[in-house]
Amino acid sequence: MSNNERGILAGKVALITGGASGIGRATALLFAREGAAVSVVDVDEAGGQAVAQAIVDDGRQAIFVCCDVSQAEDCQRAVQQTVDELGGLDILFNNAGIIRRATVIDTTEEEWDRVMAINVKSIFLLSKYAIPIMAQAGGGVIINMASGWGLVGGRRAVSYCASKGAVVNMTRAMALDHGEQNIRVNCISPGDTDTPMLRDEARQLGESDERFLAEAAQRPLQRIGQPEDIAQAALYLASDASSFVTGTTLVVDGGGLAG
């Protein structure tokens, strides 16, 4: 994307939740290549360390913070440690998420609360601690992970659909509240993307990976998304290329929702 040696995120600090795998990992690697110092935040210590190490081995700057994004104290610590060790916080990518493939009948109360905590409450918590830092620095960017299922319904995923609908509208509300602080807030709505989460869905539904992935590829562009496809969308929203874009959802789904 960049014509600039140093990258289009040079001098920026980005915190990425769920950075140990899938879309979060691809985004961490891409942002680092584009010059950002990256704080990889995840509960997966081994995976998160590996991503941070890969960035450092590439001669870039990264740290790993072990953090349960559903816990306020953890989120506050993740933001603080990022600021202390990387010198600020310009980009918050609220990417961490989980899915439970079940109807209302089959979803337990614990599962419902956990999906809401990881997918929605985490955005509230991290933004709460990140926004004052961004505002003080003159602005920032927040990118929330929504989903095509935040825009339309999906079968056997009621808690996930509810959580992603919430993400889409809290993105708009945050954009209204923090525009005057020059903080842009947008979300990305991917379609099925080849990540560990997608393969876990196949397992939850008792389907083979092959069959599940083949069905997911039935969309106008005739393939499923790759983490890199979504990372590029995040890069667009994180960069100055989108300086007048706020309160929107960027759909990246190979045309899945077009018709």
Added chain:
Amino acid sequence: MRGLEDKRVLITGGAGGIGAATAARFLDEGSRVVVLDRDEAALRHIKREMPALSGTIVADVSDADDVARAFEELDDLLAGLDVLINNAGISIRHRFMDISPQEWRQVIAVNLDGVFFVAQQAAQRMLAGGGGVILNMGSTSGLMGYHYYADYNASKSGVIELTRSMALELAPAVRVNCVCPGYILTPMQEAEYTPEMLRACESKIPLGRLGRPEEVAALFTFLASDDAAFITGHYFVIDGGEIAGGLASQQ
């Protein structure tokens, strides 16, 4: 942006405003750019301003025969097409009750007929050439109601739905998306709005300002690039947050 170098790009309504800013941005990215416009004087001007352009074409997008002729000129200039920025559009500020049949026809003819005529010619060449990207100019006016632009708003809603249907039929070879700007400070906007009206617009935009043509150009280049290779069939809003809350957000 990746993959824009040497791409053959046609920009309709490209002699001024957002179109001209988009031409400049694609030239920066190393693309080969042809600008189409019905304003001959403006084309002469942009040719002087941007000597790197591969050519300019005078044509009226609302006339199917003229569009067919323009694409023959384009074939001579670029021998094919990779990216279409289907940008040409007009608006007239008038009350719904005052819209004459001629005015209605004129707005729909440029904004909707024109987008269709140009897209069909472009898609023919892209399908024959192995693929491409079509980006149609929508507007937040195609998503929300606005006073005094009923014909324009209807045309932009039409463009959004045309985009989705084209994306389905032209996939996977051709990606089709729509860009929906809110208030952008263009000559079209400055001609129609008084300074007071512009200040009123700024006050309802969360980012507190109007957008710049260069910012819309950046969205076009992103969507045309390989960075957006999995994006088709959608509209993308660039409005400083204006429609995130609608009327309910006004304090």
